[in-house]
Amino acid sequence: MAPPLLEVTGLSCRRGGRLVFDRLSFALGEGELLALTGRNGSGKTSLLRALAGLTPPHAGTIAWQGADISLDPETWRGRLAWLGxxxxxxxxxxxxxxxxxxxxxxxxxxxxxxxxxxxxxxxxxxxxxxxxxxxxxxxxxxxxxxxxLSQAPLWLLDEPLNALDVPAQAAFRTALQRHLAAGGLAIAATHAELGIEGRSLELGPALSSTSPPLGGEAG
Structure with a gap:
């Protein structure tokens, strides 16, 4: 079994002095999609921003192919595409x-x-x-x-279906499926069904996930 490309270990984030999630851990390999779900304020955008290197986490590590992204942030930015x-x-x-x-x-x-x-x-x-x-x-x-267009291996998407009509949603899904089929990864915060098979992680008072388990706790 191939080792994961992205590994998140013991990640905690604070916003406005409040702990939005705590000790979150998961790993993703080639071609995997992770959908982040949960109510507004549960930490979906905070997690994406931490993964993008835009907001430093309170604790924990984010690694790409075993290397901590904080050690070379410029190279890390070149590996991801961000949609806020x-x-x-x-x-x-x-x-x-x-x-x-x-x-x-x-x-x-x-x-x-x-x-x-x-x-x-x-x-x-x-x-x-x-x-x-x-x-x-x-x-x-x-x-x-x-x-x-970016050809970045990791897509970080915050509510990608916002404002899209039905044909545009279908076009996005086709593009995302092509990215995943080529071995790319995607993490998307969403309130809507993406319509693509993948894993999910619910952030909130009771953190849950689909099989296989992702692990972690939310505060």
Whole structure:
């Protein structure tokens, strides 16, 4: 059995002086999806931010292929793609310009993958539109196209289905399934069913998970 790529051990996070979860441990291997569930304020976004290196945990470690991510944060940022509640797009740039700009920030070039990302999220017809003119759902699709384009092995997604209509949700699921089939990992905080087979972790007063167990406690 292959060793896990991502290992979280004894992770605790505080927000506003309050312990939102405590001694959380889990591991994920190639092609695995983990859905984070729980009520608002249960710590889903806090966990994603800790995994992304945006918020230091109160305790515990996060390791990629056995190496603590805190020892080389720049390399770690290059291994993940982050989608928060805010899309992180520049309103005065077009859809295509936003995607090209995002790839340059990552130190690469979009190349032939740009068209694939636009097609995957049904954005070809919107590629020349400035983002500020788009609807909420169209902006979300653009942000998801940025994730697809990144080719990062780990996707961290905070409510990825927000503002998406039924066809856009189906397009996202197809892109996510392709990512997982290629050996990628994804962790998504969600209140909605993702519609893809994977593991789940419920954060809250009573932490629970699907089989196989993830372990951990919540405060």
């Amino acid at each position: 509640h805010l899309e992180g797009l520049k309103g005065d740039l077009t859809v295509m310009e936003n995607l090209v700009f995002a790839e340059r920030l990552r130190g690469g070039e979009a190349g032939d993958r740009l068209e694939w990302a636009l097609v995957a999220l049904d954005l070809i017809g919107l590629s020349a539109r400035e983002v500020r003119t788009l609807s909420a759902g169209q902006r979300r699709r653009t942000a998801l196209a940025r994730i697809v």
